[in-house]
Amino acid sequence: MPTRPSSPESTPPSAPMTVPSPTPGSPEGVTLVITERVHPEQVDAYEAWARGVHDLLDAHPGFQGLHVLRDRTAPLPEYITLLRFESQAALDAWRHSERYQLALRELPRFTATEVHYREAAGLEAWFDRPPGVRPPSFWKNVVVGFIGVYPLILLFSRLAAPFTVGWPWWAAIIPSAFLATVFLNWPVLPLLSRWLRGWLYPRQG
Numbered sequence: 670m671p672t673r674p675s676s677p678e679s680t681p682p683s684a685p686m687t688v689p690s691p692t693p694g695s696p697e698g699v700t701l702v703i704t705e706r707v708h709p710e711q712v713d714a715y716e717a718w719a720r721g722v723h724d725l726l727d728a729h730p731g732f733q734g735l736h737v738l739r740d741r742t743a744p745l746p747e748y749i750t751l752l753r754f755e756s757q758a759a760l761d762a763w764r765h766s767e768r769y770q771l772a773l774r775e776l777p778r779f780t781a782t783e784v785h786y787r788e789a790a791g792l793e794a795w796f797d798r799p800p801g802v803r804p805p806s807f808w809k810n811v812v813v814g815f816i817g818v819y820p821l822i823l824l825f826s827r828l829a830a831p832f833t834v835g836w837p838w839w840a841a842i843i844p845s846a847f848l849a850t851v852f853l854n855w856p857v858l859p860l861l862s863r864w865l866r867g868w869l870y871p872r873q874g
Contacts, residue, residue, distance in 0.1 A: 699760050701752040704785040705776075706745040715779035719748070722772050726752065729766070731759025736855065738863060745781045760788070809869055817857040821849035 707715045719737075726732050733753040740747040754760040763769055776784065825845035833841040862869065 699754055699757055700789045701754070701760055701764075702787045702789055703748075703750045703752070704787075705748045705750070705780055706743075706782045707748065707779050708781045709744075709746060711779045712741065712746050715748075718772070718775055718779060719750070722769070725768050725772070726763070729759070729763050731755045732763065736859065738859060813858070813861050813865060813869070814853075817853050817861050818849055821852050821857065822846075825849055 705715075723735060726735065731754050733755055735753065736751045738749040738751075752760075752763075754763065822845055825848040826842070829841075829844040829848075833844065
């Protein structure tokens with residue numbers, strides 16, 4: 670993205686960074702959701718920094734994968750990063766690792782607001798909410814989940830039908846249920862939660 674130089678007067682100082690703290694009693698298998706808003710002129714430098722951190726993660730025991738949602742159209746480009754770990758212990762080890770702590774020292778020069786951290790389990794990670802905003806009501810989460818899963822079940826049931834002829838009914842639904850679960854996690858729920866963000870998190874006065 671083209672960068673625009675800005676004078677010191679027009680660039681607000683980076684907000685203090687909050688280092689993520691552990692959540693007692695988190696279930697096995699956790700996702701760390703990180704929300705960062707970046708100075709527009711620092712986008713390229715921030716993304717280069719983030720790629721370096723992601724390279725460090727690849728070698729960390731218990732790390733399972735990551736996903737980044739980008740919104741460069743906002744006045745302050747926003748990045749929501751989901752880091753998946755197999756256990757709370759693996760996440761805590763990463764959080765306190767020397768390499769990560771060294772990398773965090775560089776982050777304030779890229780960010781325009783305080784970095785927001787949240788731990789989540791399972792599909793809850795995809796319903797990320799902006800800092801300071803109440804989570805969506807249960808019925809809204811149900812509606813989004815239904816909108817995502819119903820077309821997937823229809824699609825994969827139709828595609829799997831030729832291969833499951835003669836199977837017991839309970840076995841015939843296994844392929845479509847498995848594929849629907851995989852695609853619901855990625856990319857369907859991430860996209861739906863982003864497209865419906867204004868409805869999930871209406872502006873609260």
